[in-house]
Amino acid sequence: MALAALAWLAWVAIGDAGLAAWGLGGFVVFMAVVWLVVRSLLALLVRLPARGVGFRYGLGLLGRRPWLASLQAGALAVGTMALLTVAVVRGDLLDAWQRQLPVDAPNRFAINIQPEQRAPFAASLRTLGLGTPEIAPMARARLLAIDGRPIRADQYPDERARNLAEREFNLSWRPGVPASNRITAGEYWTAATAGKPAFSVETGLANTLGIRLGSRLAFDVAGRRVEAPVTSLREVRWDSFQVNFFVLASPGLLDDTPASYVSSFYLPAAAVKPFERASTAFSNVTVVDVSAILAEVRALIDRLAQVIEFLFLFTLAAGGITLLAATVATQAERTRDAVLLRTLGATRRQLVAVLMAEFVWLGVLAGTLAAAGASTLAMVLGRQALDVDIGVNPWLFVHGVAMAGGAALLAGAWAVSRVLNRPPARKLREIAVDS
Structure with a gap:
C-alpha cells in the first residue's frame, strides 16, 4: 500500500x-x-x-x-x-x-543576415580581429511527410515528437560535414554526388520521429514541396555553439529558395564596444548573447x-x-x-x-x-x-x-x-x- x-x-x-x-x-x-x-x-x-x-x-x-x-x-x-x-x-x-x-567557443549568434550582407558582415568581424566567422544559409520549412505518410502530431505518443511534428524547421545546405558533426550511418555527399537530392538528419530527431536511413522526406519550403531521401545520419555536438541544424540538404536542392544567413563567433569582452558600434550598419541583424542565456x-x-x-x-x-x-x-x-x-x-x-x-x-x-x-x-x-x-x-x-x-x-x-x-x-x- x-x-x-x-x-x-x-x-x-x-x-x-x-x-x-x-x-x-x-x-x-x-x-x-x-x-x-x-x-x-x-x-x-x-x-x-x-x-x-x-x-x-x-x-x-x-x-x-x-x-x-x-x-x-x-x-x-x-x-x-x-x-x-x-x-x-x-x-x-x-x-x-x-x-x-573551449576558451574561444562561440558566445554570440547573429541571425537574419541577408544575402547581400553576408560579405560585409564577415569583413566587419575580420576588421575587429575576430577572424573569419562561419556563416551558413538557413531556410524555414515544415515537414510534410515521411515515406509518403503525412505528418500529424497526434500520431506520436511522445510529447517532444508532437512538438517537432508541429514546428517549422531551419534547413541548411553544406558541401562538407560540419566540424561539430559526426556521420553515424550512411554517407555524406561528396563532390561527385553533390548534385543528387539528399538530406542528412540529426540522430536525435531521426529517433524521435521514426526517420531511418533511406526514408524519403517531404518539406514545404516557401510554398514549394521539396522531396529527397535521407542518405546519412549525424551526431551533433550542440554544446559546441557552432552553427548546427537538424536537417541539412545537399548542395543544389534548395538553391532557388529564399534564405537568410546565421553565424556564430567568439566575442571577447574587450571587443564588445567596438562590435556594438560596427553592428549599427546591420540594424536588421539580431545578435544573441549566449553567455547571457547561460547566466x-x-x-x-x-x-x-x-x-x-x-x-x-x-x-x-x-x-x-x-x-x-x-x-x-x-x-x-x-x-x-x-x-x-x-x-x-x-x-x-x-x-x-x-x-x-x-x-x-x-x-x-x-x-x-x-x-x-x-x-x-x-x-x-x-x-x-x-x-x-x-x-x-x-x-x-x-x-x-x-x-x-x-x-x-x-x-x-x-x-x-x-x-x-x-x-x-x-x-x-x-x-x-x-x-
Whole structure:
C-alpha cells in the first residue's frame, strides 16, 4: 500500500507516468542497494578488532538488528542523497560542463543576415580581429511527410515528437560535414554526388520521429514541396555553439529558395564596444548573447533548486521520523543495556558514549551511501545529459556524513536523554513490567 501511494504521489507530482515509473524504480533499487550494502558493511565491521566499548557496542546493536539498521540507514540516505544531488547539479555539474568548453567557443549568434550582407558582415568581424566567422544559409520549412505518410502530431505518443511534428524547421545546405558533426550511418555527399537530392538528419530527431536511413522526406519550403531521401545520419555536438541544424540538404536542392544567413563567433569582452558600434550598419541583424542565456539558465536552475531543496527537506525529515520511530521501538532494549552497564559501574559519560555510538555509525553509513549515490547520479547525468565527465568531490562525503550524522545524533540525543534521565530503580521496574 505504501509503495502504491508513493507511486501515485510521484505520478501526480511529475505528470509523466513513464518518468514517475523510472523515478520510483530508481528509489526501490537504491533502497535495495542500501540494504545490501549496510548488511555487508555490518558483517564486515563487526569482525574488526575491538577499539573501545562504544565502538563495539554501537556495531553490536546494529548487528543485532540488521533489517532495522538497513531501514534506518536507507531512510536517512535517500533524503540526504536527494539534497546532495541538487547541490551537485546546480554547482559541480554546470561548472564542469562550462569548463570543458573551449576558451574561444562561440558566445554570440547573429541571425537574419541577408544575402547581400553576408560579405560585409564577415569583413566587419575580420576588421575587429575576430577572424573569419562561419556563416551558413538557413531556410524555414515544415515537414510534410515521411515515406509518403503525412505528418500529424497526434500520431506520436511522445510529447517532444508532437512538438517537432508541429514546428517549422531551419534547413541548411553544406558541401562538407560540419566540424561539430559526426556521420553515424550512411554517407555524406561528396563532390561527385553533390548534385543528387539528399538530406542528412540529426540522430536525435531521426529517433524521435521514426526517420531511418533511406526514408524519403517531404518539406514545404516557401510554398514549394521539396522531396529527397535521407542518405546519412549525424551526431551533433550542440554544446559546441557552432552553427548546427537538424536537417541539412545537399548542395543544389534548395538553391532557388529564399534564405537568410546565421553565424556564430567568439566575442571577447574587450571587443564588445567596438562590435556594438560596427553592428549599427546591420540594424536588421539580431545578435544573441549566449553567455547571457547561460547566466539566465544558471539563475533558473538556482531558483528551481531552492524549491526542490525545500521539498527534499521533507524527504530528509521523513527519514528522521523513520529513524525516530525505530529508536522508540528499540528503547526497552536500550534501557536494559543501560541498567546493566550502570550496575557494572559505568559512569554517565561512558553511558552517553556507548549509547550514542549506534547513532554515530548510522549517520556515517547513511551519509557515506548518500554521497556515493549522489556522486554516481551526477556522473550519469553529466555523461548522458551534458556529455561531460564529472569527478568525485570529496567534500560531498563530508557534507553527506555531516547531514545524515546530524539527523542521527539528534535522534540519538533524544533516545539517550530518555534513558539517562530516569533513576535505575524505575528503569528496572519498567523492564520487569514489560517482561
